[in-house]
Amino acid sequence: MSIKTFDAKSDASREEDSGSSLGYFKNHLREYGMLVALVAIVLFFAIYSALTGRPTFVSASNLTNLFLQNSYVIIMAIGMLMIIITGNIDLSVGSVVGFVGAFGAVLMVLYDLPVPLAVLICLCVGAAIGAVQGYFVAYLRIPSFIVTLAGMLVFRGLTFMALGSSSSISPIPPSLRALSTGTIPDFLPAFDLANSTTLILAAVVALAFLVFGIGKRGRKAGLGNVHEPSAFFFGRMAIVALAILYMGYLMSTNRGLPNVLILMALLIAIYAFVTTRTTIGRRVYAVGGNEKAAKLSGVKTERIVFLAFVNMGVLAAVAGLVFFARVGSATAKNGTGLELDVIAACFIGGASAYGGVGKVTGAVIGAFIMGALNMGMQSAMQLSIDYQQLVKGLVLLAAVSFDVYNRNKA
Amino acid sequence: MAPILEMRGITKTFPGVKALDDVNLTVQHGEIHAICGENGAGKSTLMKVLSGVYPHGSYQGDIIFDGKVKAFRGIRDSEHAGIIIIHQELALVPLLSIAENIFLGNEISRFGVIDWDQVFARTEKLLAQVGLSESPATLIKDLGVGKQQLVEIAKALSKKVRLLILDEPTASLNERDSQALLDLLLAFKAEGMTSIMISHKLNEISRVADSITVLRDGSTVSTLDATNGVSEDRIISDMVGRQLDDRYPPRHPNIGETLFEVKDWNAYHHLNTQRRIVKDVSFNVRKGEIVGIAGLMGAGRTELAMSIFGRSYGRNVSGEAFIHGKPVDVSTITRAIDAGLAYVTEDRKQYGLLLEDDIRQNVSLANLPEIAKNGVIDTERERTVAEDYRTSLRIRSSDIFHKTLNLSGGNQQKVVLSKWLFSDPELLILDEPTRGIDVGAKFEIYSIIERLASEGKGILMISSEMPELLGMCDRIYVMNEGRFVAELARGEATQESIMRAIIRTAGRDAA
Structure with missing residues (x-):
């Protein structure tokens, strides 16, 4: 009995699927919704700036800047997404960005280490930071909110200590600067x-x-x-x-x-592949979807959570170097509050606060939405920082509410 | 004198299941009335109807309490009338004191400010009544289970109880605490209180009960007068008296040599490490054999299975496991799977499935390396595998991309079975494999189990449904209070012999 009705129902929904494009779009609203929102935001600012006689919003320099300004958020959003999928959170990434930047600056500027070697050391430091936090979360079972809140304070403190008496370290080596602001050479003039x-x-x-x-x-x-x-x-x-x-x-x-766009594109492609096509990606989703079931199916759930944090540490270190290179100097304030942008990008991009759900591409789109809003409010509308915060907060709330509403409806 | 409580023609249906069918219950003033029945006979449902958990209107029939027809809309209504129920799972807040727990939701206060002097004074009195000499300020977490049970009773007394209902009150108590509790009930009775006690333990029932109502399959089978004693055999046959019909596929056993063996297995409670849950268990399963483990809820069957399967339950697990006569390491889940074990959990939603994911992802989860090369999943192979199982186990869904959340219980169970079959085990441990599955789908699950056994796999099947064990198993172990208390071959196993083995050993060793 129940089986019959069930089959009929699923057939009906399937017909709807392949029937009309509009019906299909409705069913996959969440997937494309944020992309549409991004396009709508860009169009809004473009029209606004055209009407008010300001320089056009969709310009080459704005586009380049959008990538440059948000590169470190996107790089970290990829790592944060995997943390969120496992049902955890990492509040420390902003401080890690500051710390790795300061540490790298000390190595490169004060100790004159060659840039590649310094970069490698920084990435290892990032991995070590992730490993320590991951150990507390995965094996000692201390809630990630608490561990990384502590990490946020600890690494901010260490940033100050790394910088010592100097309030900032500069200038950055030119080869590192090329990473953040350089562009690929013109082979065919x-x-x-x-x-x-x-x-x-x-x-x-x-x-x-x-x-x-x-x-x-x-x-x-x-x-x-x-x-x-x-x-x-x-x-x-x-x-x-x-x-x-x-x-x-x-x-x-x-x-x-921009060179950093190539780096970003590479990371996005690699992590999109890892999350969707590899066994480890599958296990990450399984841990977040139902940790007990995953564990009883032989997934080493602790190790997965641990690795997610190590990965986050490395990506935060990459972001820290990009940030340092972009700002041009290492200061104690570098990266402050960045963790919130990164987390917001993931949730706007469709990750579930309960774990188990989320896509790399979604997190990237979420980061671009935040970035486009920032840029539009700043350059096109010339709103002050208070309005920017307000709007960003409301967008985050709206995106997640829409998500929860959609899920309850289903 | 008119009875204090009469329940007339109570019928309660859940979607697709008739949990209670025309049940009658009459309780006299001042008696202890026992209610017996197998798991799922409807005892708890009946008590939930009585206490208003299932509100008036969600069932048919009448509740007449103190001569008046009552329509309870919730627990508050029934408590107001003086019907207090103490559930098997105690409802105390561990980090609050005895006094706070007793008056929780019922605080003695003026304008929302609690009068602590009065709370403590009244708690002292209540504790004296139940014979518990503890300070009212003691935290619940610092009390043993027996004393916690007494706090529950004191809480009931604080609410002007007229009819006290105890659901398996001694299930988690040791012998001494059980005796003390039963003495307390008898003392209350001497003071004129009426109580209803749900219990499996026939020796306890015959000690305290004045009358006994036996439920079976949601119906009243009999009400017995126990004031002059009643034979346990009579109660047992009333509890289980049910004919087996063709609800099971024909069994063609083709049993080989010993496949899996466990010796002297012990496991302790995961929180209370003093409490031994599995006690010196030894057993074996042969190739192609279906072996059952019978027992009541709380006997330790699931704990045994999970402690064997990669120590996923319990502390200080000890004992030896052998496959094909060779010692085997099953100390982590991965090792257990590699050794050829699979465990199909009793709670597939909590422990078995990724509900938000589709059939395909669930099937491959326990054996991802098999469909992957260098850590990269071969999606086509994964699809083929899932498709194969969907066909061979007849999972009813539009395709393998169907979310498991939206499948029926029977189809969900087939997905879990597929997952474990794909890990290619030698021994499948099936914990309540047909729980929450309707009759038609049960037969399909039984057929799958039969087929697996005839293909040479060993099956260890835990079930609380005795007919299912009798219909399927070649051999049945009976487990009670952490021990294997009997081993019955197919020919000698009957519901009576199993029940007898349980009851003879109930409360035998104080933990």
């Missing part, structure tokens, strides 16, 4: 562009995106497993490909592709 390599890269990426996307759909179709309506699919592919091309064009007219 052809065309009437500042950087034609960028345009060619963008075209290659857009093409690769189309080829892989269509290929994947073809394989799925072969297995009779396509839910996405074709109109929706091709529309989506076309929009994304065009967006990549347009962004590439914009950046090529300015200074070209």
Whole structure:
């Protein structure tokens, strides 16, 4: 009896799936909702700045700056997402950014260590920080909120100690500066562009995106497993490909592709792969989804949580170096409050506060939403910091409320 | 004199299940009335109807208390009338004092300010009544279970109790505390109080009860006058008297040599490390054999299984395990799985499934390396595997991408079974494999179990449903209070013989 009704119901929803693009979009609102929100925010600021006669919002320099300003948030959001998926939180990352920056500055500027060696040491320090915090959380079972709250204070304190009597350390070595503000060189000084390599890269990426996307759909179709309506699919592919091309064009007219964007793109690609396609990624989700069931299925749940923290430590160290390179000097205030931006990015991007749910791409989009809001309110609307905080807070609350509402409805 | 309580024609249905069917219960003034029945016979449901946990209107029939028909909308209503229930799981706050617990939700206060002098004075009096010599300021966590039980009773007394209901009051008490509690009940009776006691322990019942009502499958089977004693055999046969019909697939045993063996297995409670939950258990399972473990709730069966499966339960676990006669290390879950063990939990939602994930992800979880190369999952292989199990175990869903949360209980259980079959175990430990599954799906689960055994796997099956054990198992161990107290071959196992083994050994060793 119950089985029959159940089958009928699922068939109905499936028909709806492949029936209309609109119906499909409704069912996957959460997935695309934030992307749509990001586009809406950008459009709003573009129109606003056009109407008020301010310089255009969608400009090459703004786009480059959006990536540069948010790179460290995005890098850490990837790590934070994995922590949140396991059902934990890391409040210490802002302080770790400050500490690693200061530590790196001491090594590079005061002790004149070669940059690659200093970077390597910094990454190891990040891993060690993550390992210590992870040990307390995973093996001693102390709530991560408390462990990392303590870490937040400890590493801020250590930042002051690392800097010693000097309030800031500068200047940074040029090779490190290239990481944060440099762009890829122009190999083909052809065309009437500042950087034609960028345009060619963008075209290659857009093409690769189309080829892989269509290929994947073809394989799925072969297995009779396509839910996405074709109109929706091709529309989506076309929009994304065009967006990549347009962004590439914009950046090529300015200074070209920022180096840090390449680093970010690499990290995003690696972690998107790790979370969706590898056994360790699967286990991370399993731990967050149902720790007891995962444990009884032979997943070493403690080790997974531990590794998530080690990973977070390394990414926080990467972000710390990028931040240091971008700001140009190591001060005791570097990275203060950054943890909240990172956590907000994950939740806006659809991670669940209860663990088990979240996507790397979602966290990245969440970070861009925050970044676009920051930039728009600052440059396009010239709102003061108080309004910016207010709006960001409301956006976070709205995104998560929408999520919970959606889930309860289902 | 008219009875204090009469429940007439009580019928309570849950979606798809009739938990109570026309149950009648009459309790006289000043008596101790025992209610007996197997697990799932409807005892607790009946008490929940009486105490208003299931409010008036959610059941059919009448509750007549003190000569008046009552319509309780909640526990407050029934407590107001003087019906107080003490649940098997004590409802005390460990970090509050005795006095605070007794008056919790019922504080003696003026304008919201608690009058502590009066609270302590009244607590002293109540504690004297139940014979507990502790300071009212003592925290609950510092008391043993027996004393906690007394605090619960004192709490009931503080509410002007007219009818006291005790659900398995001695289940977690040792012999001495049990005796003290029963003496207290008799003392209350001498003062004219009426009580209802739910219990499995027939020796306790025959000691204190004036009358006994036996429930079976949600119906009243009999009400016996126990003032002049009643034979335990009569109670047992009333409790279990049920015919076995064709609810089980035919069994074609093809039993080989010993596959798995455990010797002198012990485990202690995970919090109270003084309490031994599993006591010197030894057993074996042969290839192709279905072995059952019978016992009442709290006998330690799940604890035994989980302590064997990678020490996922208990402290100070000790004992030896052998596979094919060779000692084997099962001290972590990973090692237990590698040794060829699988454990299908009794609570699949809490411990078995990733409810937010789909069938495919659940099936592969216990054996991810099998579908992966260098840590990268071969998604196509994963799909094929999940699809194979979906077909062979007949999991009813639109596809393998269906969230397990939205599957029926039977189909969820098949997903859990698939997960463990994919880990290719030699011994499957099945803990309450058909709990919360409707009759049709049960037969399918039984068929799967039968098939696995005939393919040469060893099956260790824990169940509280005796007919299920009798219908499926080649051999049944009976567990009671942490010990294996009997081993019965298929031919000699009956509900009576199992129940007898349990009752003969109940309360035998004070823990």
